[in-house]
Amino acid sequence: MKNKGKVTIYDISKKLNISAATVSRALNNNPKISEKTRALVAKTAKEMNYKQNRLAQALKQGRTNNVGVIVPYINRSLFSSVIRGIEEELTPHGYHIIICQSHEEAENEAEQINALLNTQIDGIFMSVSRTTQRTDHIQKILNDHTPLVFFDRKIEVPGVSSVVLDDFKAGYIATEHLIKEDCHKIAHLSGDINLEIYKNRFEGYKKALKDYDIEFNPEYVIQVNSKIESGMQAIDELWNLDEKPDAIFSAGDYAALGAMQELRARKIKIPQEVCVVGFSNEPFTKYVEPPITSMDQTPLMMGKIAAQVFLEQVKENTTISIEKKVVLPPELIVRESSDRKLYNLSDAS
């Protein structure tokens, strides 16, 4: 039997000939308990190797001090870093974090939500999956009066807070950067437009083109997923065009990497002939050859802020749900894959 050795406040109370209530109060540092008994209880609790049963406590108090985080994949740099940020901010407050993966399936997402709600989680952080269209399962969270914070990928649901990147601006900055590197035929490897983030990056791209009087060419937009291979295929398609692009702005680093591989296979020089910009600042972008320019999403901060938004939400013991929308500025990390000036300098020397 597993519970064989479990010691409860009852055991302590019997040993000390006091009531269980007093033991509970002593352990919880209730102010109206004598210093003497408090010390005594603390001491014997340690001696008897007492462990508080958080299940019982949670059942009684209606809160578990657990929060859930749902992400598409845990091994994406963005997500693991955001989780780290949430962790750093919430651990000092006594919260523990349950991490779930949706594997980009709306169905899994719904199941994870159910599981978390059943487990009486105190809050949910989530980045919606690519395939999430409906909002029924999100509504369940709200109906349950469980605080919810979206990060990075959100869905428009009234009353839900979110912490996201300014993806429109990011798309604009990336494109503008390429234009300033003297690129004029800029292709865009877009993610699934159903996700706001990709739509916004795309819109930012178009706006930059417009501002710099470059005509938007729909043939230059290829939809990719976040696999290397899809980046390769995109180059295949683009290089079938009469007017080959002279720059690639990819909405994801993996597709950017694939594109770069395919370009190199075709002996196309990067950045001299084609510049490449990726998105997410995955660790590998720094180490591949050439290093890839990429958009940093300040994920650690994203996680911390999401956690803070959550903490504010639970602090208010009012029923009114505050809706807070935080938008973070992106930061372009320029590396060799799009840095033609670097080459001009070398040539001059």
Next chain:
Amino acid sequence: MKNKGKVTIYDISKKLNISAATVSRALNNNPKISEKTRALVAKTAKEMNYKQNRLAQALKQGRTNNVGVIVPYINRSLFSSVIRGIEEELTPHGYHIIICQSHEEAENEAEQINALLNTQIDGIFMSVSRTTQRTDHIQKILNDHTPLVFFDRKIEVPGVSSVVLDDFKAGYIATEHLIKEDCHKIAHLSGDINLEIYKNRFEGYKKALKDYDIEFNPEYVIQVNSKIESGMQAIDELWNLDEKPDAIFSAGDYAALGAMQELRARKIKIPQEVCVVGFSNEPFTKYVEPPITSMDQTPLMMGKIAAQVFLEQVKENTTISIEKKVVLPPELIVRESSDRKLYNLSDAS
């Protein structure tokens, strides 16, 4: 109030004018309940949007159907893949997975264990942190009669099952491969020898040298951590020697990458002048230039097997703890960084 809308079996029982016990039984598909009432209960439960309170259930039954996984970092390819494997195997059995990170700190590890035990977890999977020396916190798990399975990185504790790689063999194979590529001055970037895995890889390396009559040179062994930079420093040290190595076997992919960068900075040709072999088959090894030969640890399988070991353990409702030690065979993925034959062929053509 969060619990405002919570509906319990009591509410259902009142609505149907039956006892809560009957409702409970009906929902749990107890065989001795009439089909009629079962259907009725199921129907109204759905109507009233009833959600079982897993906390109460867990408190009553003494099991939560939650398991904990503790890893150093979730964003390492090995760990995230193992987690995926555990997930795939355990989800169909109704388990949910709580993922924790130790960040390589024994102290964090101990805290996570405490937290998990308090939450009344049904089992713990863990890969010990680099700084873990003592086994007190591990003993706590055993004292609690909570099933424990080590994966990849273990500590010798009697009665604990484990699923690990055959690191000795892996070290041997990697070294042998380099020897067969005609390398004779093979350096080893070792991890912290306090961890069994690194010790075993090192021993395998030495054994291969011995079997092929190559003298072991302690100057060729540099300790690194899993950061790029430490791989660079290792090359700095090695290239101060009179006899420069002609091959690098690194116990980690990140150090291997750093080593490769530093070698390239010194205009040393890979693999023509120096061959490089890494460890873990991180995704990036395939995409850097040149692609890095690396040891695959079949992490998905590792996770699945660990889960199976756990399931066996909980199936036996006996008190005897079965100790099962699974050792998986490594698989060397040969890529350009150590494939001299590739170059010989090209030269010949």
Next chain:
DNA sequence: TTGTACGCGTTATCAG
């Protein structure tokens, strides 16, 4: 087949 009554381990309320 169903109802009654109790306990899982805590905490909160109300007396004292």
Next chain:
DNA sequence: CTGATAACGCGTACAA
């Protein structure tokens, strides 16, 4: 300052 008691929501002997 402390003790007795109820309650959180559920499952299960025992009885009917």
